[in-house]
Amino acid sequence: MGKIFETPLYPYRRSPDQDRPAPARHAAIVVGAGPVGLAAAIDCALNDIPVVVLDENDKVSFGSRAICFAKRPLEILDRLGCGAPVVDKGVQWRHGKVFFRDRQVYEFDLLPERGHKRPAFINLQQYWFEHYLVERLKALAAEGKPIEIRGGNRVVSVRPGGDHVALDVVTPDGPYAIEAEWLIACDGALSPIRAMLGLDFVGRVFEDNFLIADVVMEADFPTERWFWFDPPFNPGQSALLHRQPDNLWRIDLQLGWNVDKEQEKSPERVIPRLKAMLGEEVDFELEWVSIYTFQCRRMEKFRHGRVLFAGDAAHQVSPFGARGANSGLQDADNLVWKLKLVRDRIAPESLLDSYDAERVAGADENLLNSSRATDFITPKSEVSRLFRDAALDLAARHTFARPLVNSGRLSVPCTYDGSPLNGPDADALPRRTRPGSPAPDAPLGSGWLLDRLGGRFQLLAIGAPAPDSLDVYGVPVETLRLDPNDDPSGALRERFLGGAPAALYLLRPDQHVAARWTAYDEGAVRAALLKTIGRT
Amino acid sequence: MALITTPNIVDPDDFYAELIALHQGRAKEESDAINARLVLLLANHIGDRRTLREAFEAAILQERTEP
Structure with a gap:
């Protein structure tokens, strides 16, 4: 049986668009079928925005690549309807060890907070992650949702127009032209779309190379994150070991700057390195080897008219802290509901500038954290x-x-402090759920709070009276009424009420808090909703 | 807590002799490592970020900007 990443999942098929006399125009085109592009496309379909995904390949990515998925992206996948298979397949972990030279320096327990449906982290090969997203996409298409994926479709030119973006696409059958009202570029760190538009991508290059290897072995290493500074088997450099499903282990070995990449990738060089690390007696099979060099950089703006950049195409970070794919999924989560409101002419186009403001802030937070980790792992001066x-x-x-030791500060959800969409805050309520923050989960009887949130505007009324629903400028706001005692564990109270007896939270379709109060005031809710859709 | 820059150590000559003795007979590399560990230990003891920043400024012989 072939491996999952060797099987074409969306092979090239001729589309009727290729035979039309004039270019077909689609509401949204996503370029790139990686984790971010697939998530954005699924969200479009769920919002009934007709969407076409174009990808030059026809299968999931080769090699494990992004392997750590954090709680917030898993919650986003739940909203998109594919959290369960990803979490079920993934390996959960919470313990880690840090080694310096030949000894263990300390071990840690992430001690994830109780009362969340999803774990703090799972490890899962990127190809499995993409596989489950492609399955979800196909299931939505089968249900009649307006979503389509075209493999073997390479975009070779982009021409932004006034009310659309024109694309030339090359296929095995030759070229064709196609148009998008909105183009979502998720075509990776080397983004051809970005290059074709001549847009900047500035930042810091780290002069370093990392050998990454996927190794299949029956090993009794525990399910922990192990990080070595200056280990005997890789002197002067660092190393990382992570467990993945299917007896697959991911190993990252820092190599330094002046190395012959082709030579270092050869099994004659790689196998002795791995034996030195794992022990001579360990039997393993090498599934994938790659060498990467990274940069920490972002585009100045993620929105360029009708072209919206997301994921690595918009920002690139060092891998320490698992902030790449995890932040890209938050980009998609932030973008699509805004696109829906703009497309339905409920919100002004300027609402999309808040995608830029909020996600640039998120990218800056990730760049800061991952640059600091990189500087700790690879000191840039003697001192x-x-x-x-x-x-x-x-x-x-x-x-x-x-706490000073920094082998990567693991991805935490971004809070959009200072966002132009944020409405009023109530001082009496807990800081963690302030406007701009993603609503934290809480257990509710046999279910979970987050399973009841998202996909539309909601008013979460805890211990406070509020009408069942509200219509603000054609936007329905649905009330979710809860009692503080609906969660006997007290998490709901602690996370949303603090010492207050009651609270009302206006929540965006991406589950982020827009505004909150301790008593219901219809005028205030209406004003906050208008603000969060960019109408004031 | 403002950084104390007036005499605050009892028996300063004894302290100074102990500090120098700590480095007696050690290679430069070893002494540098001890000093770095010392900075981290003392910084943690102080804890207060503002006081630490005042110490950074004093250490580079910068005039204090705040009274």
Whole structure:
């Protein structure tokens, strides 16, 4: 049986668009069928925005690539209807160990907060992640949702027009022209769309190479994240070991800058390195090897008229902290509901500028965190190495130094503080659920809060009276009424009420808090809704 | 908590001798590592970010901007 990443999942098929005398115009075209493009397309379909995904390949990505998926993206997948298969297949972990030279410095437990449907992290090969998204896409298409994926379709030119974007696409049958009202570019760090439009992508290049290997082995290493600074098997460099499903282990070995990449990728070089790390006696099979160099950079703006950039096409970070795919999925989550309102002429086009404002802020947070981790892992000066080694030596004996050790600050959901869409806050309510934050989950009897939120505007009324629904400028706002005691564990109260007896939260379709109050005031809710759809 | 820049150590000569003795007979590399660990230990003891920033400024012989 072929491996999942060797099987064409969306082979090229001739589309009727290729035989039309004039280019067909689609509401939305997504370029790139990676995790971000697929998530954006599925969200479009769920919002009844007709969408076509174009990808030059016809199968999921080769090699494990993005492997750590954080809780927030898993919650987004739940909203998109494909969280369960991803979480069921993934490996959950919460423990980790940090080694310095030949000894363990400390071990940690992420101690995930209780009362969430989804775990803090799962490890899953990117190809499995994409596979489940493609399955979801196909299921939606089979239900009659307006979604289609075209493999073997490579975009070779982009021409933004006043009310559309024109594309030339090359296929095995030759070229054809197609148009999009809105183009969502999710075509990766090397984004051809970005290059064709001559747009900037500036930032910092890190002069380093990492060998990444997927190794199949029956090993008794625990399901933990192991990180080595300056280990005996890779002196002066770092190493990382992560477990994935199917007895697959992911190993990252830092190589330094001046290396012969082709030579380093050869099995004659890779196998001895892995044996030095895993032990001579361990039997393993090498499934995939790659070498990467990374940069920390972003586009100045993610919106360029009717072209919207998301994921690695818009921002690229170092891998430490799992902030690449995880942030790209939050891009898609942020974008599509806004596109829906603009397309339905309920919101002004300028609402899409808030996608730029909110996700640029998210990207900057990720760039800051991942650059800091990279600077700790690979000190850029003698004194920087001195302090890093001092922190590691002290961490073995004293807990105070452990928070200084930075092998990657793991992705946490972005809170859009200062967003132009945020409405009023209520001081009496807990800080974590302030406007701009994603609503945290809470157990509700046999179900979960987040399973009842998202996809539309909602008024979450906890212990407060509110009407069943409201219509604001053609936008329905549905009330979800809860009692503080609906969650006997107290999480709902702690996360949404604090010491207050009642609270009302206006929630966006992406489950982020738009505004909140301690008592219902229809005028205030209406004003906040108008603000969050960019009408004021 | 403002950074104390007036005399605050009891028996300063004894302290100074102990500090130098700590480095006695050690290679430069080892001394540098000890100093780095010392900075981190003392910084954690102080804890207050503002005081630490004042110490950074004092260490580069910068005039204090705030009274």
